[in-house]
Amino acid sequence: MALIPVVEKTVQTNADKSVDTSVDTSLTAAGGGPAVTAEEVLRRRRRQDPDTAPLWEILDQVCDPEIPVLSIWDLGVLRDIERTGEHITVTITPTYSGCPAMTTITEDVEAALARAGFAEVSVKLTLAPAWTTDWISAAGREKMRAYGIAPPVQRSHTVACPQCGSDDTGLISEFGSTACKALYRCNQCLEPFDYFKCL
Amino acid sequence: MACNPVRDRSDKNHSDGNMSKQTIVEYATRLGDDALILGHRLSEWCSNGPFLEEDIATINTSLDYIGRARMFLSYAAELEGAGRTEDDLAYTRDCRDFKNLLINELPRGDFAFTTVRQFLVDAFNLFFFEALVGSTDTQLAAIAAKSVKESRYHLRRSRDWMLRLGDGTEESHRRTQTALDDLWGYTDELFHMDPLESELLDTGVAVDRAAVRLRWEPLVTELIDAATLQLPQPYTLPGGGRQGVHTEHLGHLLAELQFVQRAYPGLQW
Numbered sequence: 001m002a003l004i005p006v007v008e009k010t011v012q013t014n015a016d017k018s019v020d021t022s023v024d025t026s027l028t029a030a031g032g033g034p035a036v037t038a039e040e041v042l043r044r045r046r047r048q049d050p051d052t053a054p055l056w057e058i059l060d061q062v063c064d065p066e067i068p069v070l071s072i073w074d075l076g077v078l079r080d081i082e083r084t085g086e087h088i089t090v091t092i093t094p095t096y097s098g099c100p101a102m103t104t105i106t107e108d109v110e111a112a113l114a115r116a117g118f119a120e121v122s123v124k125l126t127l128a129p130a131w132t133t134d135w136i137s138a139a140g141r142e143k144m145r146a147y148g149i150a151p152p153v154q155r156s157h158t159v160a161c162p163q164c165g166s167d168d169t170g171l172i173s174e175f176g177s178t179a180c181k182a183l184y185r186c187n188q189c190l191e192p193f194d195y196f197k198c199l
Numbered sequence: 200m201a202c203n204p205v206r207d208r209s210d211k212n213h214s215d216g217n218m219s220k221q222t223i224v225e226y227a228t229r230l231g232d233d234a235l236i237l238g239h240r241l242s243e244w245c246s247n248g249p250f251l252e253e254d255i256a257t258i259n260t261s262l263d264y265i266g267r268a269r270m271f272l273s274y275a276a277e278l279e280g281a282g283r284t285e286d287d288l289a290y291t292r293d294c295r296d297f298k299n300l301l302i303n304e305l306p307r308g309d310f311a312f313t314t315v316r317q318f319l320v321d322a323f324n325l326f327f328f329e330a331l332v333g334s335t336d337t338q339l340a341a342i343a344a345k346s347v348k349e350s351r352y353h354l355r356r357s358r359d360w361m362l363r364l365g366d367g368t369e370e371s372h373r374r375t376q377t378a379l380d381d382l383w384g385y386t387d388e389l390f391h392m393d394p395l396e397s398e399l400l401d402t403g404v405a406v407d408r409a410a411v412r413l414r415w416e417p418l419v420t421e422l423i424d425a426a427t428l429q430l431p432q433p434y435t436l437p438g439g440g441r442q443g444v445h446t447e448h449l450g451h452l453l454a455e456l457q458f459v460q461r462a463y464p465g466l467q468w
């Protein structure tokens with residue numbers, strides 16, 4: 001992951017973008033993806049901390065059980081890693097309130113660190129700030145698309161078909177195979193697909 | 200947010216020690232019970248939905264509600280400090296200890312009834328949680344911040360269905376109007392403030408339900424009209440959920456919800 005410079009202002013909405021000229025537009029993902037917030041830039045910087053850098057890499061192997069191509073880092077579920085002596089505290093946050101994957105993720109985090117020789121691990125669950133799809137990394141969005149799930153876009157953008165790329169798509173149901181996805185249909189290639197909702 | 204019914208009185212936060220802690224435990228339990236009971240009702244649609252996509256959508260909404268219940272109840276249990284867990288609260292309390300509002304426990308009825316109830320409650324939840332985000336209790340505020348985003352989605356869907364059913368066929372219109380008439384008397388309880396919530400409102404912890412009503416009513420009225428439905432004549436059924444006085448339906452619901460833990464206490468899998 002490329003290190004992204006900290007910008008002065010936090011970009012959150014499209015309305016902000018149109019008036020805020022101080023924002024480096026290279027931070028705005030194409031195709032309706034989110035702009036990178038200063039908070040998110042700080043999270044990415046945490047990876048460079050020499051004390052915990054190898055731990056972040058170990059946890060890159062822990063994937064979301066429901067979308068196994070996405071690591072918990074890509075998804076933005078992995079918030080922080082702290083190390084005090086031998087003790088490691090990993091902070092994660094749920095995507096949706098009812099996300100049934102948190103228990104599995106907690107166990108997978110502990111197992112991954114145990115395999116690497118770290119026995120003293122506690123996994124902390126935090127609710128605030130509330131998870132947002134803006135935290136999904138650019139690489140994560142690409143992996144998601146390749147896996148057949150359309151990544152989240154701002155509401156003003158159309159949802160492109162992950163199979164053929166067509167913009168000619170329509171909503172079938174607000175909820176797809178899991179709470180975080182909606183079900184769409186492509187009018188071009190006629191395939192149904194999951195869309196990861198913008199939350 | 201422009202309209203925030205939570206008063207900013209953070210200076211008084213948690214000042215009365217144990218007393219106020221106990222009232223927050225009760226408040227979190229109430230909110231957890233509301234979410235758990237309605238979440239369970241929605242889960243009854245699993246494999247019974249009108250068609251596959253809506254079956255899945257209803258169950259996913261159920262999952263959001265049960266997730267919300269888990270956050271409130273585990274917070275209540277933790278704050279109570281008596282060694283109980285969210286599971287103890289959900290599976291071992293009896294009817295009179297449940298504090299959910301009555302609208303949440305009514306049987307699921309037909310799809311029109313489920314839709315109308317979701318619409319009325321989703322709209323309430325959106326405004327309620329938007330206000331709870333400003334609570335001086337940081338954990339309640341954090342739970343609300345997650346819930347508000349989900350409620351927005353829930354409302355988008357239930358609103359859509361109100362329009363489709365209300366302005367649909369003669370039969371769907373009739374069923375939807377009947378459900379609306381039957382449910383209307385239960386909505387008043389959503390906005391009732393008792394002494395406990397008034398006290399928590401004074402310390403900035405709780406939400407002012409009267410202020411939520413001011414946002415809820417116009418939205419609901421407008422949508423009922425857009426769905427070609429008639430606003431019911433105002434009437435109020437006796438409440439009692441907050442005192443543990445329930446309809447005959449809650450006992451049957453709990454019999455199913457709690458069966459495994461009652462038959463095999465402490466069972467895990």
Ligand SMILES: [Zn+2]
Nearest residue numbers: 161164186189
């Ligand atoms: Zn396509």
